[in-house]
Amino acid sequence: MALLEVKNLGISFGGLRAVDGFNINIEKGQLYGLIGPNGAGKTTVFNMLTGVYKPSDGTIFLDGKNITGKKTIDINRQGIARTFQNIRLFKDLSVLDNVKVGLHNHYKYTAGTGIFRLPKFFRTEKAMDEKAMELLKVFELDGQAQVLAANLPYGKQRKLEIARALATEPKLLLLDEPAAGMNPNETQELMDTIRFVQKEFNMTILLIEHDMKLVSGICEALTVLNFGEVLAQGRTGAVLNDPKVIKAYLGE
Amino acid sequence: MGFLSYLISGISLGSVYAIIALGYTMVYGIAKMLNFAHGDVIMIGSYVVFCAVSVMGMPPGIGILIAVVVCTVLGVVIERIAYKPLRGTSPLAVLITAIGVSYFLQNAALLIFGAGAKSFTSVVNIPALKLAGGALSISGETMVTIGACIVIVIALSCFVKFTKSGRAMLAVSEDRQAAQLMGINVNGTIALTFAIGSALAAIAGVLLCSAYPNLTPYTGSMPGIKAFTAAVFGGIGSIPGAMIGGILLGVIENLSKAYISTQLSDAIVFAVLIVVLLVKPTGILGKKVSEKV
Amino acid sequence: MRKLSKTTVNNLITYGIVIFAYILVQILLATGSLSSLLEGLLVPLCTYVILAVSLNLTVGVLGELSLGHAGFMCVGAFSSAFFSVSMQEAIASDGLRFFLALLVGAVCAGLFGILIGIPVLRLRGDYLAIVTLAFGEIIKNIINAMYVGRDSSGFHFSMKDTTSLGMAEDGQVILKGPQGITGTPGDSNFTIGVILVLITVFIVLNLVHSRAGRAIMAIRDNRIAAESVGINITKYKMMAFAISAALAGVAGVLYAHNLSSLTATSRNFGYNQSIMILVFVVLGGMGNIRGSIISAVVLTLLPEMIRGVGDYRMLIYSVVLIAMMIFNWSPKIKNWREAHPLLKRRKRGEEA
Numbered sequence: 001m002a003l004l005e006v007k008n009l010g011i012s013f014g015g016l017r018a019v020d021g022f023n024i025n026i027e028k029g030q031l032y033g034l035i036g037p038n039g040a041g042k043t044t045v046f047n048m049l050t051g052v053y054k055p056s057d058g059t060i061f062l063d064g065k066n067i068t069g070k071k072t073i074d075i076n077r078q079g080i081a082r083t084f085q086n087i088r089l090f091k092d093l094s095v096l097d098n099v100k101v102g103l104h105n106h107y108k109y110t111a112g113t114g115i116f117r118l119p120k121f122f123r124t125e126k127a128m129d130e131k132a133m134e135l136l137k138v139f140e141l142d143g144q145a146q147v148l149a150a151n152l153p154y155g156k157q158r159k160l161e162i163a164r165a166l167a168t169e170p171k172l173l174l175l176d177e178p179a180a181g182m183n184p185n186e187t188q189e190l191m192d193t194i195r196f197v198q199k200e201f202n203m204t205i206l207l208i209e210h211d212m213k214l215v216s217g218i219c220e221a222l223t224v225l226n227f228g229e230v231l232a233q234g235r236t237g238a239v240l241n242d243p244k245v246i247k248a249y250l251g252e
Numbered sequence: 253m254g255f256l257s258y259l260i261s262g263i264s265l266g267s268v269y270a271i272i273a274l275g276y277t278m279v280y281g282i283a284k285m286l287n288f289a290h291g292d293v294i295m296i297g298s299y300v301v302f303c304a305v306s307v308m309g310m311p312p313g314i315g316i317l318i319a320v321v322v323c324t325v326l327g328v329v330i331e332r333i334a335y336k337p338l339r340g341t342s343p344l345a346v347l348i349t350a351i352g353v354s355y356f357l358q359n360a361a362l363l364i365f366g367a368g369a370k371s372f373t374s375v376v377n378i379p380a381l382k383l384a385g386g387a388l389s390i391s392g393e394t395m396v397t398i399g400a401c402i403v404i405v406i407a408l409s410c411f412v413k414f415t416k417s418g419r420a421m422l423a424v425s426e427d428r429q430a431a432q433l434m435g436i437n438v439n440g441t442i443a444l445t446f447a448i449g450s451a452l453a454a455i456a457g458v459l460l461c462s463a464y465p466n467l468t469p470y471t472g473s474m475p476g477i478k479a480f481t482a483a484v485f486g487g488i489g490s491i492p493g494a495m496i497g498g499i500l501l502g503v504i505e506n507l508s509k510a511y512i513s514t515q516l517s518d519a520i521v522f523a524v525l526i527v528v529l530l531v532k533p534t535g536i537l538g539k540k541v542s543e544k545v
Numbered sequence: 546m547r548k549l550s551k552t553t554v555n556n557l558i559t560y561g562i563v564i565f566a567y568i569l570v571q572i573l574l575a576t577g578s579l580s581s582l583l584e585g586l587l588v589p590l591c592t593y594v595i596l597a598v599s600l601n602l603t604v605g606v607l608g609e610l611s612l613g614h615a616g617f618m619c620v621g622a623f624s625s626a627f628f629s630v631s632m633q634e635a636i637a638s639d640g641l642r643f644f645l646a647l648l649v650g651a652v653c654a655g656l657f658g659i660l661i662g663i664p665v666l667r668l669r670g671d672y673l674a675i676v677t678l679a680f681g682e683i684i685k686n687i688i689n690a691m692y693v694g695r696d697s698s699g700f701h702f703s704m705k706d707t708t709s710l711g712m713a714e715d716g717q718v719i720l721k722g723p724q725g726i727t728g729t730p731g732d733s734n735f736t737i738g739v740i741l742v743l744i745t746v747f748i749v750l751n752l753v754h755s756r757a758g759r760a761i762m763a764i765r766d767n768r769i770a771a772e773s774v775g776i777n778i779t780k781y782k783m784m785a786f787a788i789s790a791a792l793a794g795v796a797g798v799l800y801a802h803n804l805s806s807l808t809a810t811s812r813n814f815g816y817n818q819s820i821m822i823l824v825f826v827v828l829g830g831m832g833n834i835r836g837s838i839i840s841a842v843v844l845t846l847l848p849e850m851i852r853g854v855g856d857y858r859m860l861i862y863s864v865v866l867i868a869m870m871i872f873n874w875s876p877k878i879k880n881w882r883e884a885h886p887l888l889k890r891r892k893r894g895e896e897a
Contacts, residue, residue: 043545047545050773052545052769071772072769072772072773073772073775073776073777073778076772076773076774076775077775081773081774082773084545084769084770084773088767088769088770088773089766089767089770090762090763090766090767090770090771091766091767092762092765092766092832093759093762093763093766097759097762100756100759101759101760101763101771101774101776102774104756104759104760104774104775104776105775107756108756109755109756111752111755111756111757111784113755114751114752114754114755114756114757114758115747115748115751115752115755116751117751121755124756125755125756164770164774165773165774167774168774168775280671286671286674288820334867334871337871337875337877337878338870338871338874338875340876341874341875341876342831342874343671344604344610344827344831345827345870345873345874347610347823347827348823348824348827348828348866348870349866349867349870349871351820351823351824351866352863352864352866352867352870353863353867355859355862355863355866356860356863356864356867359859359860359862359863360860362856362859363856363857363860473817477678477816480675481675481679484671484672484675488671513690513704515686515689515690515722515723516686516687516690516704518682518683518686519682519683519686519687519690522679522680522682522683523679523683525675525676525679526664526665526676526679526680529668529672529675529676530664530665530667530668533667533668533669533672534672545769
């Protein structure tokens with residue numbers, strides 16, 4: 001059984017059909033790419049998967065559980081975490097605290113324990129710090145743990161978003177254009193990191209990308225979206241050589 | 253007949269709120285700030301008319317004209333000195349500065365005119381209209397106020413729709429940066445908005461004090477807050493919304509004063525506002541804005 | 546960890562400032578060098594500090610604009626004064642009675658915070674501001690129209706006047722509409738005020754630097770991202786709002802037990818008061834607890850300090866306020882300050 005099973009997903013805004021008949025099956029541990037021209041509806045799919053938008057029709061199953069139309073926080077607790085195309089960090093919190101917010105549902109103590117500084121507060125905070133630093137190390141951000149997120153350079157902000165998403169211990173990680181705005185060196189480095197995350201955390205990853213090099217370099221399978229509909233689907237090599245895909249991307 | 257006369261005086265009070273609310277709503281739409289000092293501009297306008305008409309004996313028309321000019325200049329000067337330097341920063345910073353300006357105007361008036369209430373002589377000398385054999389009497393002030401409100405709303409709507417500066421206002425309120433890129437003079441447009449809003453405040457002040465002749469440095473404060481409430485009520489940023497909100501507010505206030513309790517009338521007005529916002533979070537005519545993810 | 550010790554040091558400085566100020570005032574009091582006017586301001590000062598620190602939790606930490614903080618103070622003041630007056634004979638110990646009054650005030654204000662927060666926190670920005678302002682005014686208006694009395698058969702309640710309470714001969718009217726509550730025991734003093742300030746600061750600082758505080762600030766910085774990592778937005782918004790309201794209630798208790806007669810006017814519990822508290826918070830720095838304390842003290846004392854200029858003092862006050870705002874926030878002046886290292890201030894986030 002696939003980890004993520006999406007059937008016939010669709011959404012309309014007013015009269016506009018933004019996504020229609022979207023199907024996808026992602027196996028556990030797979031690194032899957034969602035590509036397509038601008039405005040094809042890729043981010044809209046992400047927003048439906050994470051509960052930001054309520055789909056008009058279709059179903060989403062994660063690990064056998066129906067999560068269609070659930071609220072964002074419940075979906076996160078079920079195991080989907082994401083990053084955003086326009087970076088959304090907690091900019092006035094430190095890098096470390098950004099990750100610790102991600103750990104929120106896995107390291108618990110009550111507000112009262114925090115206010116009165118009971119022993120559990122110190123214990124839990126220490127464990128959180130250790131776990132967060134471990135994650136930051138993966139993204140080579142441990143040296144800047146105390147820096148405000150807003151003061152990080154662009155490329156590192158994108159990495160911090162991934163670290164924060166991983167902190168919620170997801171089953172499925174959604175990356176929305178992780179390489180946007182990066183130079184070729186940074187992109188290369190990011191590819192290595194994504195691959196590392198896949199192996200090290202045994203993570204299932206679905207990523208939206210424009211950068212063909214990145215997609216062909218790391219994704220095992222692809223879905224191509226065009227005007228809200230699936231244009232092609234399958235193993236990376238086959239999809240990229242599909243004449244329909246080439247036409248959609250390069251025109252005639 | 254009692255109900256009808258309460259209703260009419262409610263509409264009259266509401267018309268004053270509506271005129272003040274127009275100033276709030278325009279400034280908010282364009283500068284995205286709560287101009288807390290707006291109510292105090294009303295008070296300054298009233299004092300100017302008081303000085304011109306009651307002290308110096310000028311004809312009311314000239315007095316009103318002077319008040320409009322003084323308030324317009326005042327509005328532009330306030331914008332230039334206190335608000336413009338803070339453009340582009342946190343709206344909260346501008347809000348606090350506006351509160352500072354409000355204190356300044358109140359205390360300046362307190363120094364010049366003293367705390368004692370001045371008795372404002374009505375600038376309207378139209379006899380009351382007697383209807384239904386004298387059972388229903390509509391005062392001249394009421395008729396002028398309602399008439400002024402209608403004229404102003406129509407004129408303002410036309411101005412925004414059909415003139416170049418009016419459309420520039422719409423553009424700036426929609427997207428300031430895009431408007432700038434299209435060659436619109438954003439600073440000029442914002443200054444113009446403050447000028448119009450303050451001129452309206454002067455007129456509102458005259459009408460308010462003609463109906464309720466007690467003039468003190470704090471006269472503008474509560475009507476200002478209520479008018480802002482009215483603007484939010486109707487959907488802030490919307491000209492017809494300000495009028496609907498203002499008139500509804502005035503009617504609710506007057507009717508609850510008449511039939512429920514004088515003491516609780518403000519509470520009732522605010523309670524209705526809360527209910528409206530809970531049902532329609534952006535006011536009666538407000539647009540829904542959703543955040544793009 | 547370095548971070549932990551740094552915030553701890555920062556927090557300790559904040560407590561230190563409060564304690565130092567307290568000792569300083571005690572010395573001044575002992576040597577008799579404090580004017581009676583300033584002496585009378587000591588408890589109100591503590592009240593304002595508590596109000597500013599607690600509002601900062603809503604405005605600075607949660608990032609929601611509230612203009613109804615004085616309303617919560619009003620709830621705290623009246624509920625606790627009502628409690629103290631009606632329990633004056635039943636509880637003999639002043640200390641115990643005041644402690645219970647504190648709880649009553651805080652809990653009532655906190656409950657009002659939750660009651661108001663449930664519908665209101667869905668609104669955003671200026672809409673939230675106007676609705677909180679409206680709630681503040683409603684609370685004040687309702688208290689002014691309320692009559693409560695007690696006789697041998699229990700409590701009587703009316704929204705009209707004293708006679709409609711229909712009480713027996715031995716009855717005593719406790720809350721008299723616009724005349725408010727008289728005869729509240731004067732249980733609060735400067736020392737209690739400072740202790741309450743320290744408790745407030747303790748609660749707010751510890752909350753901010755904990756799991757819940759991080760969640761609250763995450764909501765402030767980016768609601769959608771906070772949701773995406775599984776933060777319960779409603780829960781933490783309510784928590785911040787209710788704690789903020791409860792602490793405002795504590796300020797109300799302090800205020801009420803410093804006066805023998807308590808009335809709800811637009812001066813003490815109206816929107817002007819709420820705005821005044823907001824001014825403290827914004828001027829002291831959003832989310833900066835120490836800043837709130839200092840600005841509340843400075844801005845309360847400022848009009849008294851410049852009493853020498855007579856009638857001009859409030860005018861000067863307003864000019865100073867405008868000038869400070871422009872100096873602190875204007876982008877042009879910020880750039881100019883950046884260029885002058887001596888004037889350069891620490892970046893946000895490095896402060897307590």
